[in-house]
Amino acid sequence: xxxxxxxxxxxxxxxxxxxxxxxxxxxxxxxxxxxxxxxxxxxxxxxxxxxxxxxxxxxxxxxxxxxxxxxxxxxxxxxxxxxxxxxxxxxxxxxxxxxxxxxxxxxxxxxxxxxxxxxxxxxxxxxxxxxxxxxxxxxxxxxxxxxxxxxxxxxxxxxxxxxxxxxxxxxxxxxxxxxxxxxxxxxxxxxxxxxxxxxxxxxxxx
Amino acid sequence: xxxxxxxxxxxxxxxxxxxxxxxxxxxxxxxxxxxxxxxxxxxxxxxxxxxxxxxxxxxxxxxxxxxxxxxxxxxxxxxxxxxxxxxxxxxxxxxxxxxxxxxxxxxxxxxxxxxxxxxxxxxxxxxxxxxxxxxxxxxxxxxxxxxxxxxxxxxxxxxxxxxxxxxxxxxxxxxxxxxxxxxxxxxxxxxxxxxxxxxxxxxxxxxxxxxxxxxxxxxxxxxxxxxxxxxxxxxxxxxxxxxxxxxxxxxxxxxxxxxxxxxxxxxxxxxxxxxxxxxxxxxxxxxxxxxxxxxxxxxxxxxxxxxxxxxxxxxxxxxxxxxxxxxxxxxxxxxxxxxxxxxxxxxxxxxxxxxxxxxxxxxxxxxxxxxxxxxxxxxxxxxxxxxxxxxxxxxxxxxxxxxxxxxxxxxxxxxxxxxxxxxxxxxxxxxxxxxxxxxxxxxxxxxxxxxxxxxxxxxxxxxxxxxxx
Numbered sequence: 001x002x003x004x005x006x007x008x009x010x011x012x013x014x015x016x017x018x019x020x021x022x023x024x025x026x027x028x029x030x031x032x033x034x035x036x037x038x039x040x041x042x043x044x045x046x047x048x049x050x051x052x053x054x055x056x057x058x059x060x061x062x063x064x065x066x067x068x069x070x071x072x073x074x075x076x077x078x079x080x081x082x083x084x085x086x087x088x089x090x091x092x093x094x095x096x097x098x099x100x101x102x103x104x105x106x107x108x109x110x111x112x113x114x115x116x117x118x119x120x121x122x123x124x125x126x127x128x129x130x131x132x133x134x135x136x137x138x139x140x141x142x143x144x145x146x147x148x149x150x151x152x153x154x155x156x157x158x159x160x161x162x163x164x165x166x167x168x169x170x171x172x173x174x175x176x177x178x179x180x181x182x183x184x185x186x187x188x189x190x191x192x193x194x195x196x197x198x199x200x201x202x203x204x205x206x
Numbered sequence: 207x208x209x210x211x212x213x214x215x216x217x218x219x220x221x222x223x224x225x226x227x228x229x230x231x232x233x234x235x236x237x238x239x240x241x242x243x244x245x246x247x248x249x250x251x252x253x254x255x256x257x258x259x260x261x262x263x264x265x266x267x268x269x270x271x272x273x274x275x276x277x278x279x280x281x282x283x284x285x286x287x288x289x290x291x292x293x294x295x296x297x298x299x300x301x302x303x304x305x306x307x308x309x310x311x312x313x314x315x316x317x318x319x320x321x322x323x324x325x326x327x328x329x330x331x332x333x334x335x336x337x338x339x340x341x342x343x344x345x346x347x348x349x350x351x352x353x354x355x356x357x358x359x360x361x362x363x364x365x366x367x368x369x370x371x372x373x374x375x376x377x378x379x380x381x382x383x384x385x386x387x388x389x390x391x392x393x394x395x396x397x398x399x400x401x402x403x404x405x406x407x408x409x410x411x412x413x414x415x416x417x418x419x420x421x422x423x424x425x426x427x428x429x430x431x432x433x434x435x436x437x438x439x440x441x442x443x444x445x446x447x448x449x450x451x452x453x454x455x456x457x458x459x460x461x462x463x464x465x466x467x468x469x470x471x472x473x474x475x476x477x478x479x480x481x482x483x484x485x486x487x488x489x490x491x492x493x494x495x496x497x498x499x500x501x502x503x504x505x506x507x508x509x510x511x512x513x514x515x516x517x518x519x520x521x522x523x524x525x526x527x528x529x530x531x532x533x534x535x536x537x538x539x540x541x542x543x544x545x546x547x548x549x550x551x552x553x554x555x556x557x558x559x560x561x562x563x564x565x566x567x568x569x570x571x572x573x574x575x576x577x578x579x580x581x582x583x584x585x586x587x588x589x590x591x592x593x594x595x596x597x598x599x600x601x602x603x604x605x606x607x608x609x610x611x612x613x614x615x616x617x618x619x620x621x622x623x624x625x626x627x628x629x630x631x632x633x634x635x636x637x638x639x640x641x642x643x644x645x646x647x648x649x650x651x652x653x654x655x656x657x658x659x660x661x662x663x664x665x666x667x668x669x670x671x672x673x674x675x
Contacts, residue, residue, distance in 0.1 A: 111398075152364065163379065166314075170316070171319070174327075182350075
């Protein structure tokens with residue numbers, strides 16, 4: 001029951017992020033979604049009473065709820081980026097697309113394993129991909145990637161009871177490193193191009 | 207006698223170290239061949255397939271390290287990069303090499319994923335090394351597109367694990383455990399999981415239509431790094447795909463993966479043929495040629511049979527060494543002419559005879575002319591294709607290869623011959639710059655005439671692993 005509420009929260013936050021028009025709203029959306037994910041993991045860890053799951057949950061909290069959003073906010077502040085997300089698809093159409101993606105995930109997961117968590121995880125993986133493709137700010141692509149990754153993480157937790165411990169830790173480390181490196185590149189893009197609009201990076205063709 | 211200092215000294219030490227690694231991997235290869243796979247605490251697992259890739263990586267790494275000496279020293283001398291950055295280069299070079307080796311030796315498929323993501327993160331800095339608009343744009347696209355791809359691959363890995371733990375009773379992600387339980391896995395889940403794996407790692411391998419990052423990244427990276435990206439980095443992703451293929455082949459037979467491989471192989475060949483014809487930039491030309499060769503390898507994996515698989519693995523090696531020669535030569539040309547536009551570059555053979563000749567030999571070798579090694583691996587794949595009754599597919603394969611042969615030889619011929627610009631001095635090249643070329647050329651020529659028994663033994667054992675024997 002509790003788990004279903006948190007799953008619902010995760011899915012709703014994905015929709016909120018699709019509808020967001022401003023960079024800060026997107027980052028906030030991600031933070032709240034990560035918080036729901038954390039609560040869900042906490043419940044799982046509590047019911048399984050597993051130290052390893054507690055550690056994974058704690059890592060999730062530290063990286064995705066605290067460090068990464070703080071870091072993204074700092075990047076946004078430092079480069080004084082224009083807050084507008086640069087929607088190439090407007091919010092109404094985006095929401096509609098997200099609903100279609102969620103339905104596809106529902107139909108697809110029904111074929112493999114009809115577990116609600118699996119449906120939600122695949123939905124947000126697809127929605128994360130949607131954000132990456134249709135939002136033109138470099139920061140939005142980072143957030144989209146993180147949402148995708150959260151989706152995959154949730155898939156692992158929901159259908160196979162999580163990955164082996166060492167792998168889980170390594171993946172956390174990896175994702176965190178990826179965000180730092182992407183952040184560095186955002187700075188570089190900003191200092192060379194004086195903007196971070198990906199659709200305006202067109203030096204390379206053919 | 208001038209003293210050797212700074213970045214040059216660092217480069218020489220680096221090259222010597224990589225030569226030592228080359229020798230070590232040969233020893234490892236003979237050890238694995240004689241006494242079977244090496245395992246360490248279930249975490250590392252090195253069998254013939256791993257060793258084959260390790261050998262390829264170490265050879266290209268050594269060549270790239272040797273070529274880097276002059277390349278980086280020249281960059282520092284000209285002031286393109288600072289001395290401090292040259293040091294950073296060698297640091298990143300070794301980190302990159304380490305992550306690639308790591309991919310081939312881990313047993314755990316989750317760690318394999320982590321290792322491949324690490325190769326992306328490290329090499330992104332090498333792609334964006336010059337810190338100009340083009341290279342940063344290329345690095346961003348590279349890291350973003352490959353990260354998306356690899357996230358899908360992680361999903362595929364999890365689905366593999368899902369059926370392995372539910373149906374196979376496996377509690378680890380170790381490849382050795384998965385393969386032991388392969389027969390009990392759920393075919394339906396495996397099919398879907400394999401699609402994610404193929405698209406995910408295929409993005410990293412440069413299989414069309416997920417190749418879009420590749421021409422940008424390969425053309426903007428430093429020449430020795432382009433050789434590593436093209437020659438071996440793509441192959442590490444192929445290696446990952448092969449590991450998963452061997453699991454599903456045991457469970458549901460080879461026809462499912464074969465059809466996918468043939469489809470994506472031909473698509474890659476077709477896409478690269480179209481772009482190679484109209485290409486203006488020499489490094490992008492070579493990058494699209496990498497898409498072609500990845501297509502050849504995938505087609506070979508799909509054409510199946512012992513001969514097709516032998517051709518595919520043999521091609522992994524041949525492409526690695528041949529493409530490296532081409533990127534090294536192109537690197538010299540771009541440095542000399544200060545442009546990579548093939549409409550401007552003329553008379554390479556008269557301006558820089560050694561590089562010019564290497565470029566011509568490389569172009570013929572790369573496009574599969576006899577008697578060079580690429581010809582033989584492509585012929586094996588083709589014979590296998592016809593032998594399996596894939597007449598239409600094999601004919602298409604041949605047609606694309608022929609088109610690319612014509613286009614590449616034409617493009618490279620135009621820049622190699624012709625009249626060199628008057629203001630460009632013709633100058634010989636120092637011997638140190640030639641070592642890398644000659645080292646690789648030995649493999650390209652010798653393997654065309656005779657396959658050492660050790661080498662073919664290694665490939666044959668690797669094939670048994672792929673076929674799930």
